[in-house]
Amino acid sequence: MGILVSVVLPLGLAFIMFSLGLGLTIKDFIRVGQQPLAFLVGAFSQIILLPVVTYFLVVSFGIKAEIAVGFMILASCPGGVTSNIITRMAKGDVALSVSLTAVISIVSMITVPIILGFSLSTFMGESAPQISIVSASMAVFALTVVPIVIGMTLKSLFSTAMIRSEPIISKIAVALFVIIVIAAVAANWTLFVENFWLLGPATATLVAVLSVAGYFMARLLGRSQIEAKTISIETGVQNGTLGIAVAAIIVGGGVGMSAYALPSAIYSIVMYLVVLPIVFVYRRMS
Secondary structure, three states, rough: OOHHHHHHHHHHHHHHHHHHOOOOHHHHHHHHHHHHHHHHHHHHHHHHHHHHHHHHHHHHOOOOOOHHHHHHHHHOOOOHHHHHHHHHOOOHHHHHHOOOOOOOHHHHHHHHHHHHHHHHHHHHHHHHOOOOHHHHHHHHHHHHHHHHHHHHHHHHHHHHHHHHHHHHHHHHHHHHHHHHHHHHHHHHHHHHHHHHHHHHHHHHHHHHHHHHHHHHHHHOOOOOOHHHOOOOOOHHHHOOOHHHHHHHHHOOHHHHOHHHHHHHHHHHHHHHHHHHHHHHHHHHOO
């Protein structure tokens, strides 16, 4: 388990973020200025609405200690590649989805440590492990921003080769995602069994509430239906792999894959069960 957390997990996440970088270009960042209002609404949903809703959900479900912190870690994570794929399936604005994923992934090096520090203090008090915000920020930077930039750079320098290899790299990234989720559940199997009937409904409720809230907030703020669908998905679908990595490496690195990672692992399974019906509804919307 020590090798898994110290070597396999960070390398696996870095590879997944590298695969995300291969799908990005500078135009994805420039596009933010072309759709400023839609982007701002989406960014607000992810950076502010998401952790606030998650906090109240955790409190209302009576979730405490490490698992409560794990939920807040998940809430601090960006959408990732999955949200882009689901947006395409739902006939949303893929360009907006990619732009939000790209920018929020980079901003996460700031937001993740802040939310992590708040949640540790709030839910664990004096029993919370000592975490350096600067070190956490640098770790998130190394796990997300660096591989994204490397992927974008290689795509720019060797576009033909990278385009040819991208399908293979994407499949490897999916396989690594599955391995990481299985490892997180296996490492906390007893906790998983004991808490599934609490955490399963909690994660399902989280996805459903955030997806609905993201959609209607966007519509109330004057965004188009296609933009609202996109913001809904970006708000409801998070990067569970990053959540597991932050929980295991930054918070629970000394004890292997800790309970902090469990919400992200369960979420990564339950999320698809909730999102697929939402995609079906969105596809039928004109």
